[in-house]
Amino acid sequence: MKTNIQFGLSQINKPTPQWIKYSFRVIFLLLSFGVFMVSDYPGINEQTKLILLKWFAGINMLSWGISKLFGTENSTNNDSTGNNNH
16 A cells, blocks of 8 residues: 655645654643643742643644644545545
């Protein structure tokens, strides 16, 4: 099975490659762990916590948006029924 990974707005409705999905899931997991640790850590003042949590949320949104811009052209999967398992 030959796949061609592409990037851009035209790839939003196309299937995302598995390795990209798992890479971004790791990023989301690390950011979630960071939010958990920063929000409960007593040694960080409230202003610093707020800034860190905003940055974590921004990076999380940016990562999700970038992950949706990857798509593949699968030349061997011509499913005429419209059932695409993304």
